Amino acid sequence: MNDIYSELGWRGLIHQTTDACSLSAWLRSGSRRVYVGFDPTATSLHVGHLLPLLTLRRFQRAGHRPIALVGGATGMIGDPSGKSEERNLLSVEELQANIAGMEGQMRRFLDFEAGDHAALLLNNADWMRGFSYLDFLRDVGKNFPVSVMLAKDSVRGRLERAEGGMSYTEFSYMLLQAYDFVYLSQNYDCQLQVGGSDQWGNITSGIDLARRMHGVPLYGLTCPLLTRSDGAKMGKTERGALWLDPDRTSPYAFYQYWINVADEDAGRCLRMLTEVEREEIERLEQSCVEHPEARESQRRLAQEMTRLVHGARGLATAERATAVFFGAAIEDLSDAELVEIFADVPSRELPAAELRDQGLALPDALVAAGLAKSKGEARRIIQQGGAYVNNRRHTDQQTCLTDADRASQTVMVLRAGKKRYALLRFTE
Template structure:
């Protein structure tokens, strides 16, 4: 299979070096390739899915993926296209997050398939042993300050009057370059992949390998996953969709993909799934026939929720969706309601039985009791998917699901979960 051509058809290539030679190389032999992940947070996010899935594409064809956890580099923080310097984290916190992220990554790749099983390494293995003066002599001498300053990611920070770039951050590219050099030397890694914002760092690694070892290596970057506001998904940005179910529930993760803009549906099917390109193109041609695009959003949401959270959590996300939008309340489980309480829909805690009008105001489904009364009379309010038109309605014990929760709805799309706190 021509994997490079496949990646191009899926719009997965942003930068690539020596494309024809790399294509010939991976068609004729199995190689080792790597991608780095700095544990600067306790979880990966949806922006990390592209490199992980791309590594999986290589592994399926017999190539060996290497995951490099930046236990050392995360103590510095990559400045690439960041508006300001990261807050430095402690060793203990980085070690804790390293364990969590390694566990997350283990779900995406095969670590027990003989010759091309994936491996996870930590760059602390070599950086904790390195001598500072030796590093400057053996690595620093191969880099020109002039060229480093002229990199776009550095220039943007230097030009900012309110936020320059520290020597700590400026040195980051040398550290990542040394990672590639070590992985090339000891683990025969011939290709590094990463997001398009990593192009400068990847180029530094290839440069160091060429200067210090006289060997050829390759780089490939992927497009960044952007939010609707044009900002990339990142660990320090707002609105992040995390892979950790404790930070973003499977239901909210599922709904994220269900609510993407129509223009992104088929682009994301190409980027994130293994569905045949021709099938995706055919689906796109028929997207406005019989609401095909809705089915295709569901296909995307199912595929990625199963990939990240497994079958059981996918079923839970689908069950909650059916309850909220199709009123199948009899299928609800206590675990579903706990998901919703965590981050699925707005939640309000109530300590004593309240009348419906007050609950609508407390839940922000109505701005006042008068408007709440009008909403009830107009038959637009539901309790646990059952319409209520009694303007003087007062909650009773039968309204409490599992003696803890009540689903309050205004119309079809506005929901709030009441949590009956017994304290």
């Protein structure tokens, strides 16, 4: 049994725990069941979910038995924790799609074949569905003093806001999650719940409930929120969350996010998100101080994260795309390779005939590719030295593109500025 508690400690993954001394001893003394719950709020997990999920994975690697819980029931209500406003309820169809998507992703991070410490994937709808409202009020609700419920941050914060307020439905959310914990402790011998720091209130609700209903003590542990040194939430891009679904956030975009992490954040990310060993991380952190320009930490972080989420193949794609985006030759790649590498990049189809005769004027090509809103803007970009065809700069506005300018059979790679790429595909 590896000492998971001290590993979580040096990785900076412990924000709060109940009774730290006995928790760490309890974890050392046997293979324990641990659970983390995720409400199905989208068809894909995002980086924000990763911290507790990977923590669960660490527990398993240390010899404990993880339970990943999908909130088919709680997702129908909506967790008010950390939300400033009442949210709309998800439809049953949405919920089904979300559950399916998130379950599939969660499976990849845990080992379900690991014999006596195999992971479990459960859905709280399975035990909540048959629970009648009256029974629930009598068995569970009776144990919740309203005064305690009102004191929870998630509730108080909302009630204090003049325009906020909160429905009875969301107010009840904590009872459901509390009951999950009790249920898992009774039926699966699970005595530890892990979650993000915003889950503290819900976790302690479960612990209180277990004590009142059955007189048993349970443990709770929360991970800190992963934030950037500038205060922003890690995993947020200009275009929204960083998703694990490759169709929402491509492996390349995912890789690039980590490559671009600020120096100050790289070490913390390595500790909290990767499975790189302590010595290695300390070496990388040293390198970050002495040779920041090498960006060894970021590179390693990007590799580890991309491999973890998208597999070796996803990492290979991302790295190849990175090489091409930042200067490698484009000419000797095939159609299929180009399309794969530039999967993120917007592409437009044009009839191949455009390249015949006079050819296609460069400004028109930039507009057609969506890199410029007007020909005037396209001309400006060319004039200022920002127009590239297959990574070669063109400064003459009169340039006309012909068959010879294709990078492969049907593809031409256009670029405006350093990073804005677009593909033109020429079809008969």
